Amino acid sequence: MMTSEKRLLVIIGITGNQGGSVASRFLSDPSYRIRGLTRNPSSPTALALASKGIEIVAADLDDVSTLIPAFRGANLIFSVTNYWEPFFRPDCRVKAVELGVSCRKYAYEAEVRQGQNIADAVAATIDSLDENGLIASTLSHARRCSRGRFDELYHFDAKADVFPGYVEEKYPRLAKKMSCVQTGFFMSSYRLAPSAYFRKIEDGSFLMSFPCSSDAPIPHLAVNADVGPFVYAVSKLPPGKHYLAAGTICNWIEYLGIWSEITGVKTSYKEISLQELIEYTTDKEFGREIGDMYLYSSEPGYDGGDKTLLKVEDIRKLGVECPMTSLEEWMREEDWSMVLNQ
Template sequence: MAKIVVVVGVTGNQGGSVARRFLQDPQYHVRGLTRHPTSDMARELADKGVEVVQADLDDVESLKEAFAGANLIFTVTNYWEPFFRPDCRQEAAQLGISCRKYAYDVEYQQGKNMADAAAATVGSLDRNGLIASTLSHADKCSNGKFKRLYHFDGKADVFPHYVEEKHPELAKKMSCVQTGYFTSSYNLAPQSYFVKQTDDSFVMRFPTSPTKAVPHLAVNEDTGSFVYGVSQMPPGKSYMAESSTCSWTHFMQIWGSVTGKKGTYEQVSSNDMIEAAQDRAFGAELADMFAYSSEPGYDGGDETLLTAADIRKAGIDCPMTTLRQYMETADWSAVFGL
């Protein structure tokens, strides 16, 4: 009988990648959770064999039903959905809090709901039965310097901290996977990633040190491969899902060699990045992330995190897409202004 792997956010970047990888293994039956089971993406996944289930991340009982009998659960939370929604911003204003803090509250509660629901079926889970997408805890890792990097702490406050505190039996079966900078994120912040100059060259401007190496992940291509590899490892480990690790200076050198364009990196202040953003709250959240990436580092300075190389050392196949490979297949026409 096939094992049941439940994938939260199956129509999203991470969840969709995970679902597609587990579909390749006949040992698994993939149950995908989404709020919109009739969407085009949900129908496409259903046609490929995914059992698409409607679930509400704000309703722990619906999650308990969706998780019931699972052997493996992949969880992911979405800070940015409530962050950008006009009704959420209006409610945040009524509550007298920033949209950044409001989105944290939503993400944190949804993460707790997932943890509580997973704990309700902990007996059916495999030895390494909960794989949680998360990030480092910026407040703790920076000794309080970064107290408002909400889309980091909203994840880390649950995975692993809430699980370890409230559900110790579930924690024994949990692996935490931090995700590197998505290689496709330039689509979200074009005013900082690739700024076109009058001479047809391009400048990238972040508050990160030009020599600080950061992790990069081809999220759609590689999240599934990485999570599948983690699922075959022992539980209780923490990972960094990265396809390549290099500085933004090196990133632009690779990009320039692939595209034939001149590309350079320039470190700017956090205020400069905020001023350049079309949405100041979004700019502030990103500026904190890029500044945090300099010190203590995107991973919080944790040198114990395992990578794809460690998974491969354990004899488990874990192919990843390098930066150059990603850049060679990406469509840069929108960046070039064509």
């Protein structure tokens, strides 16, 4: 009895949070074989993935000639780009100074370039792609959604300018085979700005300080656990849709209420100015970038005010399973000792 050939899933950045989560979910589906792209196939993470039967391929997002053969024959491609890698790299900071641009703008240009390279390479293998053959991790377009108010929220627009912008403009046929998944706030993000999330004050309680309205609804995502299941669910649906991946949507007061119940400590929220957040942040450029994100989350909203985005409940209504981790579930599993013992 003949068996059908396995479908080929290609995952960009397979050693990262999102790519690794997608690999973990699709590994449990025997109808797929997986090819993972990474700059360093000999890294411990890459070798561990290879030991699970994943084909690991060396590829450079800055070199489209390495991507075209890596994508060849793919039925499904998961795309993700990383603004923060060039943002934090010391050599990129030096190059930004040499070019006379901020490290924020430099990282934007680097991410856009890599995203366009991905799109160009995917377009070269479009005939092998499934009807819903490109699933791209992205964010809302801050400049457009805010009508120009936020024209330097670079880690949002670097993604949205390509997925869907560049693809729709240059490759309309590919755009018809693409789904875009906007990711919510990573639940682990507090580790990047702990003093803004949880600062212990004189009375022993903890203060959260953001330039964001306390009642703004924020989507929260357990990135390592849930990107994979969400992308897997989207892959079962028709193409051309836009999604918001989140396990819980709540405001910051509700967030603190959950955290306080779990940790047993008192909390409060203070809305501060962008400049105050920058002063609290060791890396001022990082403070400005995330500060704009919090302001944008107040108005028009983290999702750009787009009410048409499909969420997990919409996917389930279509009859597709999509297990997600709630914020409370994630918080109960997290080790908060470093925060509580500050």
